Amino acid sequence: xxxxxxxxxxxxxxxxxxxxxxxxxxxxxxxxxxxxxxxxxxxxxxxxxxxxxxxxxxxxxxxxxxxxxxxxxxxxxxxxxxxxxxxxxxxxxxxxxxxxxxxxxxxxxxxxxxxxxxxxxxxxxxxxxxxxxxxxxxxxxxxxxxxxxxxxxxxxxxxxxxxxxxxxxxxxxxxxxxxxxxxxxxxxxxxxxxxxxxxxxxxxxxxxxxxxxxxxxxxxxxxxxxxxxxxxxxxxxxxxxxxxxxxxxxxxxxxxxxxxxxxxxxxxxxxxxxxxxxxxxxxxxxxxxxxxxxxxxxxxxxxxxxxxxxxxxxxxxxxxxxxxxxxxxxxxxxxxxxxxxxxxxxxxxxxxxxxxxxxxxxxxxxxxxxxxxxxxxxxxxxxxxxxxxxxxxxxxxxxxxxxxxxxxxxxxxxxxxxxxxxxxxxxxxxxxxxxxxxxxxxxxxxxxxxxxxxxxxxxxxxxxxxxxxxxxxxxxxxxxxxxxxxxxxxxxxxxxxxxxxxxxxxxxxxxxxxxxxxxxxxxxxxxxxxxxxxxxxxxxxxxxxxxxxxxxxxxxxxxxxxxxxxxxxxxxxxxxxxx
Amino acid sequence: xxxxxxxxxxxxxxxxxxxxxxxxxxxxxxxxxxxxxxxxxxxxxxxxxxxxxxxxxxxxxxxxxxxxxxxxxxxxxxxxxxxxxxxxxxxxxxxxxxxxxxxxxxxxxxxxxxxxxxxxxxxxxxx
Numbered sequence: 001x002x003x004x005x006x007x008x009x010x011x012x013x014x015x016x017x018x019x020x021x022x023x024x025x026x027x028x029x030x031x032x033x034x035x036x037x038x039x040x041x042x043x044x045x046x047x048x049x050x051x052x053x054x055x056x057x058x059x060x061x062x063x064x065x066x067x068x069x070x071x072x073x074x075x076x077x078x079x080x081x082x083x084x085x086x087x088x089x090x091x092x093x094x095x096x097x098x099x100x101x102x103x104x105x106x107x108x109x110x111x112x113x114x115x116x117x118x119x120x121x122x123x124x125x126x127x128x129x130x131x132x133x134x135x136x137x138x139x140x141x142x143x144x145x146x147x148x149x150x151x152x153x154x155x156x157x158x159x160x161x162x163x164x165x166x167x168x169x170x171x172x173x174x175x176x177x178x179x180x181x182x183x184x185x186x187x188x189x190x191x192x193x194x195x196x197x198x199x200x201x202x203x204x205x206x207x208x209x210x211x212x213x214x215x216x217x218x219x220x221x222x223x224x225x226x227x228x229x230x231x232x233x234x235x236x237x238x239x240x241x242x243x244x245x246x247x248x249x250x251x252x253x254x255x256x257x258x259x260x261x262x263x264x265x266x267x268x269x270x271x272x273x274x275x276x277x278x279x280x281x282x283x284x285x286x287x288x289x290x291x292x293x294x295x296x297x298x299x300x301x302x303x304x305x306x307x308x309x310x311x312x313x314x315x316x317x318x319x320x321x322x323x324x325x326x327x328x329x330x331x332x333x334x335x336x337x338x339x340x341x342x343x344x345x346x347x348x349x350x351x352x353x354x355x356x357x358x359x360x361x362x363x364x365x366x367x368x369x370x371x372x373x374x375x376x377x378x379x380x381x382x383x384x385x386x387x388x389x390x391x392x393x394x395x396x397x398x399x400x401x402x403x404x405x406x407x408x409x410x411x412x413x414x415x416x417x418x419x420x421x422x423x424x425x426x427x428x429x430x431x432x433x434x435x436x437x438x439x440x441x442x443x444x445x446x447x448x449x450x451x452x453x454x455x456x457x458x459x460x461x462x463x464x465x466x467x468x469x470x471x472x473x474x475x476x477x478x479x480x481x482x483x484x485x486x487x488x489x490x491x492x493x494x495x496x497x498x499x500x501x502x503x504x505x506x507x508x509x510x511x512x513x514x515x516x517x518x519x520x521x522x523x524x525x526x527x528x529x530x531x532x533x534x535x536x537x538x539x540x541x542x543x544x545x546x547x548x549x550x551x552x553x554x555x556x557x558x559x560x561x562x563x564x565x566x567x568x569x570x571x572x573x574x575x576x577x578x579x
Numbered sequence: 580x581x582x583x584x585x586x587x588x589x590x591x592x593x594x595x596x597x598x599x600x601x602x603x604x605x606x607x608x609x610x611x612x613x614x615x616x617x618x619x620x621x622x623x624x625x626x627x628x629x630x631x632x633x634x635x636x637x638x639x640x641x642x643x644x645x646x647x648x649x650x651x652x653x654x655x656x657x658x659x660x661x662x663x664x665x666x667x668x669x670x671x672x673x674x675x676x677x678x679x680x681x682x683x684x685x686x687x688x689x690x691x692x693x694x695x696x697x698x699x700x701x702x703x704x705x706x
Contacts, residue, residue: 109671114591115663121676129670172630257589257604259676263611 015095015123015286016293016301018044018310022073023051027066031076040307042314043077045070046087046165049100049145056102056141061152071156084160085314087244088146088236090228091166091179092130094120094248095286099130099178105141108132108185112253115182120251121259123289130178132185134224142228146235153239161241163314164229168281169251170272175279177245179225193220244313246284247276255287264292266525266567270300270499277304277329277501278366282313296525299549299569303521304329304501327503327519330382332489333357333365336373338392347389351414351461352474359475360482362492363501375400378409382504382516384487385410391417398422402429408453410485415460426458443477448484455485490520491535497526498564507575514575517543521571524551524564534560536574543573580691582684583608586655588646590662593635600642601634605649608680612653619648647692659687 013025013033020043025033037043052068053059062069070086077084092099098106110118110130118130131138152158168177194216197203208216233240249272250264258264269292273283283305285293293301308326335357337344345367348354357365366383370392378386388401390413405411415423430437430449440446444463449456459481464474482489494500503519511517518540524530536542536558545553550568554561562570589604605612614620620628627633627645636642646658661669661683669682 109667114593115667116591117667117670119670125676127670127674127676127679254589254604256670256676256679257587257606258611260679261606261608261610263606 011290012124015284016288017282017284017286017305018042018307019284019286020045021048022070023048023067025067027069027072030073031080034076034080034082037082040310041081041083042085042311043082044085044087044310044314045073045160046089046093047149047162048096049089049142050096050098050102052149053102053141053145055104056137057144059145059148059152061148062156070152071158074158074160077160085241086160086162086239087165087246088149088162088232089167090164090225090232090243091133091168091177092118093167094128094130094169094178094251095122097126097128099128101131101138102141105135105138106131107137108135108183110178110181110186111183113182116253118178118181118253119256120248120253120287121256122287125259125289127256132181132183133179133228134181134183134185134189136189139224139227139231143231143235146232150235150237150239153236158239160239162232162236162239163241164232164243166225166243166245167248167251168245169248170275171252173275175245175247175276175281177221177225178251179221181221189224190217190220193223245281247272247279247281248284248287249273250287264288266292266296267497267499269297270523270525273300273304274363274499274501278331278363280366280368280372282310296523296549296567296569299547300521300523300525303327303503303547303571325505325508327505327517328382330502330504330518331361331364331366332384332502333361333387334378334381334383334385335365335367335387336370336392336397337367337389339369339371347391347414347416347461348387350465351389351416352464352471352478353387353412353414353461355471356475356478360478360489362494363499370397373397373400375404378404379407385412385485387412388414389417390415390422393418393422395422395425398425402426402456405449405454405456406433406451408451410455410457412457412459415458416462442480443473446481457481457485488537488539490537490540492532493534494522494532495530497524497528498530498532499523499525500532511575513577514541515578516576518574518576519571520574521569522562522564523569524567527566529566530564530568532562532564534562534572536560539577540574541577543575546571546573580657580689582680584656585659585684585689586612586646586650586653586657587659587661587680587683587687588649589666590634590642590660592662599635599637600639601632601636602642602645602649603632605646605653607653607655609653612649617649617652619652643690646690647694650692651694655692657689657691659684659689661687 013021014037015021018040022045052061060068062071074084089100092110108131110132112118119127121127166177168175229243249269276283285301312328335348337348345354386404386409401411435449438448444460447458464477500520500522503521505517507514507516522532548570550565551570552563586605586607588602590600590602593599593601614628614633636645646660650658665683665686668686669679673679673682
């Protein structure tokens with residue numbers, strides 16, 4: 001039986017995903033521990049602010065505690081041929097006491113919208129309370145810490161890169177930052193922010209209504225986050241690498257109660273992880289008790305939170321060619337949206353596209369923010385379709401989308417909410433390039449254009465809303481659209497509780513008859529027997545089955561049936577035939 | 580009252596919807612009450628179940644009445660109502676999840692279900 005090697009790192013010092021918690025072990029054991037960390041060239045080291053300072057104004061960098069010696073740590077990593085990635089939290093970290101801030105500054109609790117203190121259980125069952133990052137004393141102390149950290153890095157000659165890291169969790173399918181806060185400290189700052197807006201004339205004399213308040217609160221939260229990020233960047237300029245977000249599995253505030261009765265669901269954990277990955281946010285399993293990191297979750301972790309995926313997450317633009325042969329998660333559809341908008345997915349949901357994707361492209365569609373959109377980066381990507389809402393488009397993003405189409409990429413654009421300038425730009429694009437437009441009327445006006453391998457599909461979802469609000473009708477619409485786009489896909493019929501997602505990799509020299517290799521990873525995190533049927537198109541060749549755990553497979557021409565026992569898992573590899 | 584016979588009801592009061600009360604979680608030491616599996620939330624109280632929580636309840640009495648109903652369904656003798664104040668006290672008092680329910684039991688509002696009490700009395704007479 002073929003199996004993928006399992007990495008053993010689910011202990012206190014290596015809580016998973018390549019993280020090394022230096023304060024959890026004696027500095028004299030660092031070398032031995034790090035030697036055990038196999039299969040990766042990167043060591044992720046979250047900087048524990050409170051470990052280096054109790055007071056916020058006195059610092060220990062290798063002065064008193066040997067475990068604060070980050071120079072020694074980076075030297076050991078260097079000797080072992082590993083690159084150090086320092087994570088500098090710009091939000092509370094739920095696995096650290098007081099969320100990671102110095103003890104003496106822990107005065108104003110962060111609270112949720114119901115006035116409940118934000119508290120989280122870590123992997124060992126400790127309850128960590130979070131404190132408000134909107135407390136001006138914390139911000140001042142944070143910038144001082146960054147300054148001292150930079151000074152220490154510089155004088156001791158540390159050459160590791162520093163990434164600012166925001167921590168959060170999934171909440172009803174959306175990422176929620178631990179910076180989100182409803183404490184008095186937040187309210188005080190927010191009042192000043194609103195006052196400033198009033199003085200600027202942004203807010204009229206009639207005051208602010210509920211929706212506007214929500215939107216302003218979000219704006220204020222992001223402004224404060226950016227202040228932390230900019231403060232850190234300014235101080236740590238020489239070592240600055242950028243900004244990353246982490247999502248903590250079981251990081252919701254209700255989880256602290258569920259942990260008291262040991263109610264931890266593999267399905268929930270997996271769903272959170274898949275949602276995070278589909279939003280371009282890396283999951284962390286650090287809050288999970290180590291006994292939960294076994295069985296089906298271990299198989300999942302080994303596939304989706306692997307060493308290779310960590311490398312990819314931190315170095316996606318400068319990978320060496322050897323990375324081409326690693327499996328990377330792939331999504332057929334990529335949907336762009338404005339992450340900071342209050343109704344960020346409203347138009348997408350109302351068009352029925354999201355609902356359709358959840359069925360048809362289950363765990364095979366991802367979301368991306370316009371903030372990180374560079375069309376050149378998309379040219380080599382594995383996505384088969386890109387979706388843009390007209391409401392979100394500006395001249396730059398529209399031009400980028402059209403350039404992608406000209407480069408053979410399939411683009412779907414919804415005209416709903418598009419302003420006149422953008423509409424005119426789109427029309428002039430047709431004329432300038434003398435494009436032949438095929439116009440179809442099916443529930444709404446549809447325009448399709450083909451150029452080389454690329455298809456441009458433009459429609460107006462406004463009409464879909466007017467015709468029929470039933471989801472079924474919208475689903476039918478999208479099914480017909482994708483059939484007309486000649487999309488080769490696997491028909492997957494899975495019983496409830498089954499989770500699956502795709503990986504793909506480039507082909508090696510012995511596989512040149514294929515374009516690439518796609519891997520379907522399937523899990524049954526439920527406690528019941530479950531079945532899944534996969535009908536695959538002629539363009540896919542079934543290659544092999546690997547990592548079988550409690551599953552039986554039957555295979556006929558272009559159809560595979562898998563019968564899972566509870567907590568079973570398996571991966572299937574398919575070669576994609578060159579067209 | 581024995582902690583093992585109590586249903587913990589974690590509720591919140593939402594200011595934005597006019598001080599309405601919502602039940603966010605209900606559990607006993609034996610396990611979680613799975614709201615999505617409760618028949619009463621599929622039938623007569625279906626309109627009270629949205630976004631994984633139960634509500635809104637306009638008054639404390641309504642919240643208590645529904646909590647009693649949940650305790651009956653889970654065969655518990657009493658409810659331990661925990662609002663933000665009780666939760667905050669408990670969370671700041673303990674440092675381990677294993678101690679949290681004891682703390683909630685101390686600071687939450689313990690309400691014995693009168694119906695269960697009656698039933699307990701009769702079952703005692705019959706035995």
